[in-house]
Amino acid sequence: MNSTMLAIILLAVTALAYQFGLLRSTRQGRTLAREQVHSRPVYHAAWLAICCGTPGLLVLLLWSALEPLLIRNWLLASWPELLGGPAETAGTILMRRLQELAGGADNATALELAAAQQLGQLQTWAALGKTALVALASAGGLIWAARRMNATFKARHQVERMVRTLLLGCSAVAVLTTLGIVLSMVSEAFNFFSFIRPSEFFFGTKWNPAFSSTGNTHGEYGLLPLLWGTLMVSLIAMLVAIPLGLMTAIYMAEYAPAWFRDMAKPVIEILAGIPTIVYGIFALMAVGPFFAAAGELLGIQVRATSALTAGVVMGLMIIPFVSSLSDDIITRVPQALRDGALGLGATRSECIRQVVLPAALPGIVGAFLLAFSRAIGETMIVVLAAGNSPQLHANPLEAISTVTVSIINQLTGDTDFAGPQSLVAFALGLTLFVITLALNVIALYVVRKYREHYE
Structure with missing residues (x-):
């Protein structure tokens, strides 16, 4: 199962968890007096949905990021005889070739066919493992949240804390992205000033960059x-x-x-x-x-x-x-x-x-x-x-x-x-x-x- 389909299923399960939390919290609230109920049913439902969807989504994102790297390293270590040049360049070419063979391309040697078959097996097992881990993470979060949920549970505080954390994370992403851009420009600009003096750059009146194959002409x-x-x-x-x-x-x-x-x-x-x-x-x-x-x-x-x-x-x-x-x-x-x-x-x-x-x-x-x-x-x-x-x-x-x-x-x-x-x-x-x-x-x-x- 690919990541897109798994994400859609996870979203559907999260929606079902929300509805389940809404019905359960409403039923629990009927047995207590109004002043004994801490949070409205919508907060209990949101708490249950967040605990169900967030662990599965984190596992899905982490697995999707690490899966290509792990499969690549496994294949390159298993078939070193297929590498015909520098490891980085040859590894990229080999993985592209094996992807084509796994997709049905022909004109391949026996070693390439074996490596392509192993690639297909690894991708199959990776998809199964990803599905299983996402399911376990979501189910674990749902069970843990459902066991804590009752009419006196402070669901509103928990939901607001999670929303505040999410907003803080979004702000941090924006700030860190800007900081990363600035630091990358500053570091490369300092490398440039190792070739050209800052006074020549900021106060020079002629712009004529020279591209030289020898590197002697700036x-x-x-x-x-x-x-x-x-x-x-x-x-x-x-x-x-x-x-x-x-x-x-x-x-x-x-x-x-x-x-x-x-x-x-x-x-x-x-x-x-x-x-x-x-x-x-x-x-x-x-x-x-x-x-x-x-x-x-x-x-x-x-x-x-x-x-x-x-x-x-x-x-x-x-x-x-x-x-x-x-x-x-x-x-x-x-x-x-x-x-x-x-x-x-x-x-x-x-x-x-x-x-x-x-x-x-x-x-x-x-x-x-x-x-x-x-x-x-x-x-x-x-x-x-x-x-x-x-x-x-x-x-x-x-x-x-x-x-x-x-x-x-x-x-x-x-x-x-x-x-x-x-x-x-x-x-x-x-x-x-x-x-x-x-x-x-x-x-x-x-x-x-x-x-x-x-x-």
């Missing part, structure tokens, strides 16, 4: 052209997204009728769900040629792939982000402030400019900073529309390159992570992480320091 790894290109595209994007997004939010929150708001707000937010690769293709096929044709009419040389093209399309992508956050912040301003301003004789526009926007300004600034950090980390639009020219210039009509584009370029193709040509991607990623983290911290600081508290 090239030039100046960060400033990439960092300036990233900031240029992000600033153009914010010049597009901030006015359009903020004006959209003001109209939707203050002027739009309810029927129009209910219809238009989801349509605007659809832009946030479009994949960024679609925006990149749109920039490459439509926006870039349009800017180039407009430049010819005006007598200005505009490249189809440029900072302007990437920035404008990125700004269009960020509009829903700015609009949605700003709209939520503006609508949270108390209506009493609007009524007071209008009662003193202010017009609708004066009320918005002098009362609503100042009250919502900290949240709006925080939304702008979060949108800016989103623009800095964008990849696919700049890959297709920015031109990939790591030059330090201030002309938005020319091609540029960004940090994210360079990360993709350095990790594309055959990489061994032994030289600066590949390790520089981790230094670039760490730099980008620090920049976006700083912007998010500033946004949170601004919101918390200057936000207004209303009753």
Whole structure:
């Protein structure tokens, strides 16, 4: 029985355990006075379901993780004569070959057929053992919980403790994942700085990584052209997204009728769900040629792939982000402030400019900073529309390159992570992480320091 089918059966058994616990706790509660019953039947049922499903699920996950490794080691130790090269590479090739033979492939030697037969037997016994252990674990948990369950049992406390543990585990996974990503980038970035001095990387003005088969040529790894290109595209994007997004939010929150708001707000937010690769293709096929044709009419040389093209399309992508956050912040301003301003004789526009926007300004600034950090980390639009020219210039009509584009370029193709040509991607990623983290911290600081508290 495969793991998917076993998981479905385990889920069904857990549901049956829940129903059994619900019926049993209800029957037990009828024999006692109301004040003697500690927990409601639903908590007893949840306790029984958790004790039934959790042990079986843990056994299933642990077995599924260890089974391939154990079978591989057993076969490689049993058939060393089938290994024709380094143990790691040859072992992977051999296991793939034996899987094909076990699935019905032909043209095999006698040794390979014997090894494939043993593989099938091991997989059969592993499936039986997995099913038996999952069944025993679930049955043991169910029996143990059922023996403890009675009308005075504090099931609510037990269930809430388990839920709290689950939430803590989910939070720990998120924190540990972030910590692991940061530590991996830091360690590889230090390896990169063993080849290139930090001063050359952070203050260099030329970007020309050299891929050399001998490893004697490192090239030039100046960060400033990439960092300036990233900031240029992000600033153009914010010049597009901030006015359009903020004006959209003001109209939707203050002027739009309810029927129009209910219809238009989801349509605007659809832009946030479009994949960024679609925006990149749109920039490459439509926006870039349009800017180039407009430049010819005006007598200005505009490249189809440029900072302007990437920035404008990125700004269009960020509009829903700015609009949605700003709209939520503006609508949270108390209506009493609007009524007071209008009662003193202010017009609708004066009320918005002098009362609503100042009250919502900290949240709006925080939304702008979060949108800016989103623009800095964008990849696919700049890959297709920015031109990939790591030059330090201030002309938005020319091609540029960004940090994210360079990360993709350095990790594309055959990489061994032994030289600066590949390790520089981790230094670039760490730099980008620090920049976006700083912007998010500033946004949170601004919101918390200057936000207004209303009753």
